[in-house]
Amino acid sequence: MSTHNAEDLDKVYSFAIKLARVAGRMLLDSAEQRYIPDGNREVQGLSEKDSSVDIVTKTDEDVESFIKTSIAQQYPEHRFIGEESYSKGASKRYLIDDGPTWCVDPLDGTVNYTHLFPMFCVSIGFVLNSRPIIGVVYAPFLGQLFTARAGHGAWLNEKQRLPLVRDPIPPIPSEAPRNCxxxxxxxxxxxxxxxxxxxxxxxxxxxxxxxxxxxxxxxxxxxxxxxxxxxxxxxxxxxxxxxxxxxxxxxxxxxxxxxxxxxxxxxxxxxxxxxxxxxxxxxxxxxxxxxxxxxxxxxxxxxxxxxxxxxxxxxxxxxxxxxxxxxxxxxxx
Amino acid sequence: MSTHNAEDLDKVYSFAIKLARVAGRMLLDSAEQRYIPDGNREVQGLSEKDSSVDIVTKTDEDVESFIKTSIAQQYPEHRFIGEESYSKGASKRYLIDDGPTWCVDPLDGTVNYTHLFPMFCVSIGFVLNSRPIIGVVYAPFLGQLFTARAGHGAWLNEKQRLPLVRDPIPPIPSEAPRNCxxxxxxxxxxxxxxxxxxxxxxxxxxxxxxxxxxxxxxxxxxxxxxxxxxxxxxxxxxxxxxxxxxxxxxxxxxxxxxxxxxxxxxxxxxxxxxxxxxxxxxxxxxxxxxxxxxxxxxxxxxxxxxxxxxxxxxxxxxxxxxxxxxxxxxxxx
CATH class of the missing domain: 3.40.190.80 (D-Maltodextrin-Binding Protein; domain 2)
Structure with a gap:
């Protein structure tokens, strides 16, 4: 299947948003394990460096696995491409063809995440004919969800259309890149x-x-x-x-x-x-x-x-x- | 008055937080005027460039004036220092002495604010003997309030102690600046x-x-x-x-x-x-x-x-x- 009707894409879009919200919550939960005291959580006793790297790697894998498994269940005919699609040392040839493909980064901004700098997110793209037609980005620490579907605009937190300033949308500055x-x-x-x-x-x-x-x-x-x-x-x-x-x-x-x-x-x-x-x-x-x-x-x-x-x-x-x-x-x- | 007892400082601290929250709300309100449609607001009809610069300058002045006036009413004996303390072309000599002084930036990250990049904030410092002993920073778009009072630690959103990771607080990496x-x-x-x-x-x-x-x-x-x-x-x-x-x-x-x-x-x-x-x-x-x-x-x-x-x-x-x-x-x- 290489085409989708509007209703199908609507469902894919909602599904991608649901995935991103859960995945973002997983990222945040794992981050909070490192700093929010909780009587039910065992203190790890690892040095911070060890534990942060361990937790980040494990979280990255867990979130990718969650997204990949969920997609495979819902859309078994779709392909999935992410960093983990390329085993270590394998050729990094571009693998996306014209078929429906999920192109996913479970954790973009890994270094930021390791250091708990809030600029990290889950990134879920749905690609058809090698063109991203659905995009969902969720930065859970910032509480910012960015979503878009081809032909339906882009949105912040599902309520604010992007770009933010749009009445009117400002022109590119006349002396650009000055003022940019x-x-x-x-x-x-x-x-x-x-x-x-x-x-x-x-x-x-x-x-x-x-x-x-x-x-x-x-x-x-x-x-x-x-x-x-x-x-x-x-x-x-x-x-x-x-x-x-x-x-x-x-x-x-x-x-x-x-x-x-x-x-x-x-x-x-x-x-x-x-x-x-x-x-x-x-x-x-x-x-x-x-x-x-x-x-x-x-x-x-x-x-x-x-x-x-x-x-x-x-x-x-x-x-x-x-x-x-x-x-x-x-x-x- | 150049010394304060603990109770006084407690009040100054609470007062500074209250000011920062109101000031942050003013920044956000003014930003939202540029992008949230509201039947009660008149469309300005200015080009975006004109209106954004106008709004930012006016907001900066309004917020500074609000903070300055509020402090003058509550603590008439305290001094106030900010960018506006230096009239255009005047000497930029350091003016803070040992007395109680509020050192305030109503809008830090002005360029970010102009472009609606969320990294802007109100910054309110209270300085005694030329040492900042109370600090309140509020980034309203991010919903992040950072507060501190000498001897009482630093906090995010008044509930999470800083640094975030503290059980234990990680050491500086052994090969720093590598890994930093x-x-x-x-x-x-x-x-x-x-x-x-x-x-x-x-x-x-x-x-x-x-x-x-x-x-x-x-x-x-x-x-x-x-x-x-x-x-x-x-x-x-x-x-x-x-x-x-x-x-x-x-x-x-x-x-x-x-x-x-x-x-x-x-x-x-x-x-x-x-x-x-x-x-x-x-x-x-x-x-x-x-x-x-x-x-x-x-x-x-x-x-x-x-x-x-x-x-x-x-x-x-x-x-x-x-x-x-x-x-x-x-x-x-």
Missing amino acids: IFSCEWGKDRRDHPDSNLHRKVESFITMAAEQSGREGKGGMVHGVRCLGSATMDLAYTAMGSFDIWWEGGCWEWDVAAGICILQEAGGLVTAANPPDDVENCSIENAKLGSRLYLAIRPAGPSPNETGRLGQERAVREVWRRVRRLDYTRPGQ | IFSCEWGKDRRDHPDSNLHRKVESFITMAAEQSGREGKGGMVHGVRCLGSATMDLAYTAMGSFDIWWEGGCWEWDVAAGICILQEAGGLVTAANPPDDVENCSIENAKLGSRLYLAIRPAGPSPNETGRLGQERAVREVWRRVRRLDYTRPGQ
Whole structure:
């Protein structure tokens, strides 16, 4: 089965939300075990480092297992793709085909979760024809549930439509990236040579941040630089309108499937992080789900001079002018 | 009056919490005016950019005025210091003396607030003998209230003691800054020359982040780099134990007074951001409230090899070995 009627998708959507709420509760329960005293709980006697890593790994596995099992019971014909789909050392070839596929990260922002920094979440995407058409992100410590279904908009806590400010939706600032909040991540590639992703990223961050006369006239003078440590939360806040620009490489489809659906349903744009040869004139394509390289622009309304979409495309080109190409590849791409 | 008995301080503490809750509600109400449809509200008809800046400036002033007026009525003998205490162009000399002084930022994280990114808060510090002895931080969008009173610990939402993980409180990682979350801010100084604060900061960030063999053996390989855009929230999350290290220059006493009290009451350490001459052996002093340069370490428990305090001091020296001196001065210091 590779198509779904509206009623089917409605059920898939409700089911995904239910899964995310339970999974988020599991994450929170496990976090609270580490800090809320409870006479019924045994004190572990482990050193904190041991116990936190143990608990996080076990929680990650438990939540993935819960989601995977629940889906297999409800939709035995659907596929499931997540980090655990790739056994250690196996090829990281992109595996999603046109069939109905759940693309899930049971715990996005693992480092944040380990440190109990609230920017962690469960991320559940439902993908059809390799396009995320349902996205549910739940950050239980923040009490924030982001949901979207293709054609039905994106929502915060099932009551507030995204982006938050929408009467009217603000246009992209005329001098973008100036006046924009720029969200980015340092990532795990920390090699210290001029061509490492660490240096490619940080040089790009500096160009985005520097005064406009700086960096040989390329300074972006963004309003602020933000790093949350969760690709999913970055996308959710871009959908909300809090971040204007998110630029990142290195994450996987389960980190972004739900977030991309939410952002697109909110009216945002997701394209490739790496600048093409013809930055000025190339057409702006949607990012490929498995591309590992993403540039997201928040939902935008029209200004007197341009449509919302043209404003977003202008922002994309302005970012491309300022960033280096990142080097994240995978077999088959 | 320059001393207070316990009963007086208890009342000041409750009063500060009440103020923060009302002020936070004012911030949230004003934010919601921008996005929650309400038949009773007139649509402004302004472009979003105009209206958001107008609303934010007015909200900031309204909240400061509410807090200032309330304090003047309740405690007419107390002083009040905030950003508005310094008229435009006036000397930014440090003005806090030994008397009872309220040191307040009605809206910390203004850029976040403008963009509706939830990391904004009201910050209310009460300072005696130039030492913050009461701190209240309320982030209304997140529903997080951080409070502390000298000698009585620090709390989240008045029920959960900080740091969150405390049975036992984890020691500082043995290879710190490795395995630490490093929180920092890009700030407003974006000048693009090798000696600007922008470059001093970013070079320091890179050294903290790079692989351990990198940066001439100084690579810190931190677990993650986070930037929230609010000094107050950085301090609150360091008190919570979410961030291990916060290193920043350029903020003012109203940005940090409440947060420093909360962090110290949680068992954290705040010292100077700039490395002294003798990094290895110098004694580690508390940061001066008006110094504009802060290095904070989260609360830490003992390991088999060292006390919590010694672990924190080790982390301070490891940061100092990796960062450049920042250049933020003020008259009289």
